[in-house]
Structures are given as C-alpha cells and as structure tokens.
Amino acid sequence: MADHKLSTDWSLEATSKRRAKYYAASQSKFVPFADPIVFKKGHGQYLWDNEGNKYTDLLGMNVCISVGHSHPRVVAAAMEQAQELTHCTTMFYHPMPAQLAEELSATMPKGHEWVVHFTNSGAEAVDLAMAMARTYTGNLDLLALRTAYHGPTSAAQSLTGISSWRHPGMPGNVAFVAEPNQYRGVFGPGTQPYLDEIDRTISSATSGRIAGMFVESVQGYGGIIEMPPGYMSGAAQRVRAAGGLYVADEVQSGFGRTGDQFWAFEADDVVPDIVVMAKGLGNGFPIGAVVARREIAQPMAEKFMFHTYGANPTSCAAARAVLAVIRDEGLQENAKIVGAALLDGLRDLQQRHSVIGDVRGSGLMLAIEMVKDRSTKEPDPDVTAAVFESCRTQRLILSKSGPFQSVLRMVPPLCLSIDDVSAVVSGLDRAFSEIS
Numbered sequence: 001m002a003d004h005k006l007s008t009d010w011s012l013e014a015t016s017k018r019r020a021k022y023y024a025a026s027q028s029k030f031v032p033f034a035d036p037i038v039f040k041k042g043h044g045q046y047l048w049d050n051e052g053n054k055y056t057d058l059l060g061m062n063v064c065i066s067v068g069h070s071h072p073r074v075v076a077a078a079m080e081q082a083q084e085l086t087h088c089t090t091m092f093y094h095p096m097p098a099q100l101a102e103e104l105s106a107t108m109p110k111g112h113e114w115v116v117h118f119t120n121s122g123a124e125a126v127d128l129a130m131a132m133a134r135t136y137t138g139n140l141d142l143l144a145l146r147t148a149y150h151g152p153t154s155a156a157q158s159l160t161g162i163s164s165w166r167h168p169g170m171p172g173n174v175a176f177v178a179e180p181n182q183y184r185g186v187f188g189p190g191t192q193p194y195l196d197e198i199d200r201t202i203s204s205a206t207s208g209r210i211a212g213m214f215v216e217s218v219q220g221y222g223g224i225i226e227m228p229p230g231y232m233s234g235a236a237q238r239v240r241a242a243g244g245l246y247v248a249d250e251v252q253s254g255f256g257r258t259g260d261q262f263w264a265f266e267a268d269d270v271v272p273d274i275v276v277m278a279k280g281l282g283n284g285f286p287i288g289a290v291v292a293r294r295e296i297a298q299p300m301a302e303k304f305m306f307h308t309y310g311a312n313p314t315s316c317a318a319a320r321a322v323l324a325v326i327r328d329e330g331l332q333e334n335a336k337i338v339g340a341a342l343l344d345g346l347r348d349l350q351q352r353h354s355v356i357g358d359v360r361g362s363g364l365m366l367a368i369e370m371v372k373d374r375s376t377k378e379p380d381p382d383v384t385a386a387v388f389e390s391c392r393t394q395r396l397i398l399s400k401s402g403p404f405q406s407v408l409r410m411v412p413p414l415c416l417s418i419d420d421v422s423a424v425v426s427g428l429d430r431a432f433s434e435i436s
C-alpha cells in the first residue's frame with residue numbers, strides 16, 4: 001500500500017504557489033483570513049493546521065460537518081461501501097440509496113407520501129426543485145427573499161438575493177420580497193407587513209400565477225435571519241393561493257441544527273411541498289437531495305432526468321451513518337443545550353462590547369452583528385473584519401456573513417460540547433477587546 005501513497009507537499013508555500021498558478025480566479029479568490037491556512041486534520045469540533053495548531057471549528061467547513069470531522073462511523077460506512085462498489089448509478093438497483101431515501105422520508109412531516117431525488121450538491125438540488133415547481137404548476141415565475149443564498153449554479157444564483165453573489169446574465173423570472181429580518185428589515189419587526197409584501201409582489205411583479213417560493217427556513221449567508229412566527233406558514237398559504245409551491249431550503253438549517261426541530265420549517269408547522277437539503281447530510285461527503293410530496297415529483301418523469309452521481313452509494317452510506325449518529329449521539333438535543341449556553345455567552349458579550357448590535361439564532365446556528373452605532377444600526381464591516389482576524393489568533397474559525405459582511409456566523413458541528421462554550425466565549429471576548 002505504502003508504495004502507492006500519493007506524494008503530497010503539505011507546506012503552505014507550495015500549496016499557495018500551486019493555487020495561484022493552477023486554480024481559476026473564481027476558485028482561488030475566496031480566502032476568509034488575510035493569511036491562508038492549510039488544514040491537515042479534523043476530529044469532532046476541532047481542526048489542526050499543517051503546523052499542528054488546534055482550532056475550534058465554529059463554521060463546520062461551511063456547515064458540511066454536522067456530526068464532527070472525520071466521524072469514525074461515517075468514515076467507516078463510506079470506506080466499506082467504496083471498497084465494495086464505489087459507484088452505482090440509479091439505472092441499476094442498489095440498496096444503499098434506497099434505504100437512505102426511506103430514512104430521509106421518515107424525518108418528514110407525517111401524513112404525506114414523501115419521495116427523494118438525490119443530487120451531488122445543494123445548488124443542484126435547488127436547480128432541480130425549481131424545475132420541479134415549474135413543471136408541476138406549469139407556471140414560470142418564482143419568489144425568493146432578499147438576502148437569500150441558494151447556490152452558485154445559474155439557476156440557484158437567479159434565486160439569490162445578494163448582488164455580490166450574482167454574476168451577470170443569470171436567468172430571470174424571479175421576484176424578490178423583503179426578508180422578514182426582525183433586527184433591520186425594511187418593515188421593522190413583525191410578521192404581517194412581510195406577508196402583505198408577498199401578496200403585493202405576486203400581483204405586481206409576476207403574471208399572478210406562480211411556480212413557487214423558495215425560503216431558507218433560517219437564512220445562512222444572509223446572516224442567520226430567522227423567519228418570525230407565522231411567516232413560513234403564511235407565505236405558503238399566499239403562494240398556494242397563487243398556484244405555487246412552497247419550497248423550504250434546509251441546506252444549512254436542517255438535521256437538528258436549530259435544536260428544537262430536526263427541520264427548521266417545523267418551527268412554524270408548515271408542511272412544504274418540496275424540501276431541499278445537502279451539506280450536513282453527508283458530513284463532508286458530497287450529496288444533496290430534493291424531498292417532495294409524491295404527486296409533485298411525478299410530472300418530472302415525463303422527460304429524461306438523470307444525475308450521473310446522484311444516489312452515489314458511497315455518499316449515501318455516509319449519509320445513512322450521519323442520520324444514525326445524530327440519533328444515537330443525541331446531537332439535536334446537544335445543539336439545543338450547547339447552543340443555548342453559547343447564545344447566553346454571546347448576549348453577555350453584547351453587554352460589554354458596544355459594537356455588537358444584535359445577537360441571534362437558535363441551537364447551533366448563531367450570529368453576532370456589528371454596528372457603528374446601536375441606534376442607527378449602521379453596519380460595521382470594518383470592525384467585523386478586524387474581530388474576524390483576531391478570532392483566528394484565538395484559534396476560532398467562523399464566518400463573515402450577511403449582505404454587508406457585518407455578521408459573524410457560527411454553525412459548528414453539532415457535537416460542540418458544553419465544555420467548549422467558555423473557551424469560545426472568552427476567545428471572542430479577547431478578539432473584541434483587542435480591536436477596541
């Protein structure tokens with residue numbers, strides 16, 4: 001075996017050079033910290049760089065790591081499958097994706113018949129859900145929220161409501177409605193004005209008949225924007241009245257992350273027509289899925305539709321292990337308990353650091369938003385960037401998010417422990433103290 005080991009140069013210098021020379025700008029440009037990091041190893045909620053420094057991963061590798069880095073049960077399940085048969089497309093039968101489809105369906109609201117179409121990523125699932133909604137309804141227009149993020153493909157970008165994520169020439173037929181941001185939304189706090197805006201938008205910016213509306217049950221890159229009570233169910237009602245489907249994007253918020261629910265849409269008792277998921281499902285193995293009510297997925301079969309890697313048994317084995325680990329290790333409950341303790345710690349920081357305008361979120365989907373002045377709420381991206389850099393010194397990995405890059409977003413692996421909380425809060429405290 002040793003003879004066949006890939007020879008890999010782990011130095012930062014060599015990797016920097018290769019990225020600069022061989023990566024397209026579109027892939028190499030996005031580097032969060034001023035100085036890059038090479039990560040070599042991960043375990044649970046921790047990461048180690050190539051020099052052996054240990055970090056707490058509050059970002060979960062962009063929310064992909066749900067149950068902990070390189071979780072032994074997930075790795076073993078994937079290895080076992082890869083060694084036996086790495087890939088098997090859906091035109092041949094394989095039990096691994098079939099059983100995962102059954103297990104995913106079981107997590108959905110009862111009383112409906114749910115079916116699954118596997119993809120390789122979140123954007124691909126979003127893309128498919130768009131086609132499904134348009135095919136089922138026969139309508140073209142879609143609604144999405146401002147500050148939404150749904151992915152990098154052309155179709156998913158067309159639903160994304162942050163201009164810095166949208167390239168020119170993306171397809172249209174998407175009307176945007178104000179996100180019900182309870183801290184700085186255009187209509188202030190409350191639910192009703194944002195629901196009224198859906199009706200106004202349908203009657204002004206669409207043909208009046210729509211294919212559907214996409215809503216992240218908690219906006220992720222938008223800066224952890226939770227939907228206020230009654231919003232998701234009210235939106236679904238209005239969308240259905242105009243002939244459309246309600247699509248929940250659970251790519252970031254699903255799998256127990258928000259603590260009280262397995263799916264964040266359950267907070268509002270809404271039953272979506274389509275649910276889109278990815279990231280945490282594979283704990284790092286690439287997989288996405290569209291879960292829809294049977295009758296809604298049906299008309300897509302009238303034309304050929306085939307994702308070459310969709311339902312890849314290696315990723316499906318990993319995903320089955322993820323669902324089992326979430327259950328067996330009580331990770332949704334852990335997210336609820338540890339998230340509540342972390343939120344308390346963040347609120348305490350807000351008392352002591354005047355640049356923190358807002359602290360929000362639930363479970364292990366939390367954020368702090370920086371402002372120049374608490375009364376004007378003017379976003380402060382410079383302070384956010386400075387605190388972010390200091391966090392690196394404190395060996396905390398997190399993310400700058402939101403349309404103004406003024407939010408620090410925390411979406412750690414769901415195994416973050418109660419013992420991590422005080423170290424995280426004191427690290428953040430030092431990061432804020434350093435910049436003031």
Ligand code: PMP
Nearest residue numbers: 121122123149150151220251252
């Ligand atoms: N939806 C949401 C809410 C996301 O956060 C993302 C990715 N960050 C996507 C869709 C797209 O997923 P992917 O990057 O796997 O295509």
